[in-house]
Amino acid sequence: MSPLSVRGGPSSSLKRWLKxxxxxxxxxxxxxxxxxxxxxxxxQNRLGADPVRAFEEFLGLWAYRFLLAxxxxxxxxxxxxxNLIVYRRVLGLLCFSYAVMHVxxxxxxxxxxxxxxFGDDITKRPFLVFGMxxxxxxxxxxxxxxxxxxxxxxxxxxxxxxxxxxxxxxxSVHFLMAFKTWHTDAALFVAFGMFxxxxxxxRSFQNPKRRRVA
Amino acid sequence: AAxxxxxxxxxxxxxPLTPREDVTHYNNFYEFGxxxxxxxxxxxxxxxxxxxxxxxxxxxxxxxxxVDTLIAGGALESRVYRMRCVEAWSMVIxxxxxxxxxxxxxxxxxxxxxxxxxxxxxxxxxMPGQRGGLGSLDWPYVEGLRLDEAxxxxxxxxxxxxxxxxxxxxxxxxxxxxxxxxxxxxIKSITRITLVSEMPPTTWNRMASNEYGFYANVNPEVDHPxxxxxxxxxxxxxxxxxxxxxxxxxxxxxxxxxxxLYAGMDLRxxx
Numbered sequence: 416m417s418p419l420s421v422r423g424g425p426s427s428s429l430k431r432w433l434k435x436x437x438x439x440x441x442x443x444x445x446x447x448x449x450x451x452x453x454x455x456x457x458x459q460n461r462l463g464a465d466p467v468r469a470f471e472e473f474l475g476l477w478a479y480r481f482l483l484a485x486x487x488x489x490x491x492x493x494x495x496x497x498n499l500i501v502y503r504r505v506l507g508l509l510c511f512s513y514a515v516m517h518v519x520x521x522x523x524x525x526x527x528x529x530x531x532x533f534g535d536d537i538t539k540r541p542f543l544v545f546g547m548x549x550x551x552x553x554x555x556x557x558x559x560x561x562x563x564x565x566x567x568x569x570x571x572x573x574x575x576x577x578x579x580x581x582x583x584x585x586x587s588v589h590f591l592m593a594f595k596t597w598h599t600d601a602a603l604f605v606a607f608g609m610f611x612x613x614x615x616x617x618r619s620f621q622n623p624k625r626r627r628v629a
Numbered sequence: 630a631a632x633x634x635x636x637x638x639x640x641x642x643x644x645p646l647t648p649r650e651d652v653t654h655y656n657n658f659y660e661f662g663x664x665x666x667x668x669x670x671x672x673x674x675x676x677x678x679x680x681x682x683x684x685x686x687x688x689x690x691x692x693x694x695x696v697d698t699l700i701a702g703g704a705l706e707s708r709v710y711r712m713r714c715v716e717a718w719s720m721v722i723x724x725x726x727x728x729x730x731x732x733x734x735x736x737x738x739x740x741x742x743x744x745x746x747x748x749x750x751x752x753x754x755x756m757p758g759q760r761g762g763l764g765s766l767d768w769p770y771v772e773g774l775r776l777d778e779a780x781x782x783x784x785x786x787x788x789x790x791x792x793x794x795x796x797x798x799x800x801x802x803x804x805x806x807x808x809x810x811x812x813x814x815x816i817k818s819i820t821r822i823t824l825v826s827e828m829p830p831t832t833w834n835r836m837a838s839n840e841y842g843f844y845a846n847v848n849p850e851v852d853h854p855x856x857x858x859x860x861x862x863x864x865x866x867x868x869x870x871x872x873x874x875x876x877x878x879x880x881x882x883x884x885x886x887x888x889x890l891y892a893g894m895d896l897r898x899x900x
Contacts, residue, residue, distance in 0.1 A: 460868030463666070464655035465718060467862060467872055525862065527874050542855040590890045592855060595716075596764035600665060629779065 474517035481510035552582035638706030647720035668798035677801035683850035686823035689737035725789030746829035772816035824835035847881035
C-alpha cells in the first residue's frame with residue numbers, strides 16, 4: 416500500500432511532494448503559526464479578560480492534540496492501511512514544542528518567573544507534577560528524534576519511544592485535573608487517548624512479533 | 630440601562646476598577662455553562678423579574694421581599710470591593726446594593742440562629758448549565774455563612790454593578806458579596822435565605838471538600854491543592870506584558886474588618 420493512498424486522490428507529483436522534507440517543514444511551520452498568532456494577540460491584549468490563562472490553555476490543548484496525532488499514525492496504518500509515518504516525527508516535535516511553550520507561558524507570563532511558587536508547584540501539587548512528568552517524558556523523545564540518534568540507539572530507540580505512552584497517561588491526568596469539575600471536551604480527548612493506548616496494548620498482546628513495530 | 634439611584638457607601642478599595650467589559654464577560658456561573666464566556670453568551674433568556682427573596686428559618690418575622698421594592702426603597706449604596714477568585718485571579722468591582730445585615734435584621738433572627746443558608750434559583754429552561762451533563766453541579770447552588778460573618782458590615786447583597794442593574798451573567802437580580810472570601814462564596818440569583826442552627830452544606834464543599842472549605846477565606850498561606858494562593862493575576866490589567874501579578878493579602882486585605890471573627894481558629898484546618 417503506497418503512502419497516502421487515497422483512491423482517485425492526489426496526482427503522483429503531489430504524492431511525491433507530500434513525502435518530501437519540504438512538506439514536513441511546511442507542516443511544522445504552519446502548525447506553529449497559531450501559537451505565534453495567539454502570542455501576538457495576547458501581547459496586544461486581544462485574548463479576552465484573562466489573556467495569559469487563555470494562551471496557556473491554548474498551548475496545552477494543542478500539545479495534547481499533537482500527542483494524540485503522533486500516536487494515531489500507527490493505528491491508522493494497521494486499521495485502515497493509511498501510511499502517514501513520514502509525519503510522525505514532525506507531529507511528535509510539534510507536541511514537544513507546544514508543551515515547552517505551555518510551560519514557558521506558565522513560568523514567564525503567569526508566574527512572572529516566581530521560581531519559589533514554580534518549585535512548590537512542580538514538586539507538591541499533583542496537578543502540576545503530572546504536567547512536568549509529561550515534559551520529562553517528552554524531552555528525551557525530542558532529543559533523540561534526529562536521524563543520527565535513531566541510528567545510534569538502534570532497537571533501543573523504539574523501546575525509549577514507548578515513553579510516548581507514559582506521556583499520554585501523565586498528560587491525560589494533568590488535563591483532567593485542570594478543571595474544577597469534569598469537563599466534557601477534556602474527557603472526550605482523554606477517552607480518545609485511552610482508546611489509542613488500549614488499541615496498541617491489545618495489539619501487542621495479540622501479536623508479540625509485532626511489538627517492535629512501534 | 631437606566632442608572633440606579635445610589636449613595637456612596639463605605640469600604641471603597643483604592644485600586645483601579647476592572648473594566649466593565651471584563652467584569653461582565655469573565656464569569657464563573659455554572660448555571661449557564663462551565664466556560665467563563667458562557668454566562669454572558671447564554672444568559673440572555675434568563676428572566677430576573679419579577680423576583681422575590683424569602684427570608685425564613687430561625688427568625689421572628691419571616692419575610693418575602695420584592696426586589697423592585699428593595700431597589701426603589703432608596704437604600705442602595707455603592708461599594709468598590711476587591712474580588713479574589715479561588716483560581717488565583719482578581720478584580721476590583723463597583724457594586725451597588727444593601728448591607729446583608731440590614732436585610733437580616735428586618736427578619737429578626739432568633740437566638741437559635743447560628744448560620745445563614747443561601748439558596749440560588751433552579752430554572753433549567755432558562756439556565757442551560759442546569760440541564761445536567763458532565764461537570765454539572767448539584768442544583769440549586771447553595772452557600773452559607775456563620776451568622777456573625779453574615780452580620781459583618783462588609784457582607785453585601787449586590788443588586789447593581791457599575792451603577793446599573795446587575796446583568797444576568799453577574800447574578801441578577803441579587804447576589805452575595807463577601808470580599809474577604811473567595812469569589813465562589815458569592816452565590817448568585819438568590820431566592821431564599823434561611824437562618825439555621827447547624828452549619829449548612831455548601832455547593833463547592835460538597836463537590837470537593839479537600840479543595841473548598843466552608844469558610845473559604847482568602848489566605849495566601851493556605852494553598853489550593855492544585856495551585857498556590859500566594860499571589861494573583863489582576864484581570865483586565867493588560868495583555869501579556871501589561872498584565873500584573875500581585876501578592877495575595879490575608880483576608881483579601883480586609884483583616885481590619887474581619888480578622889476578629891476567626892480569633893483562635895486554626896485557619897489551615899478551617900480553610
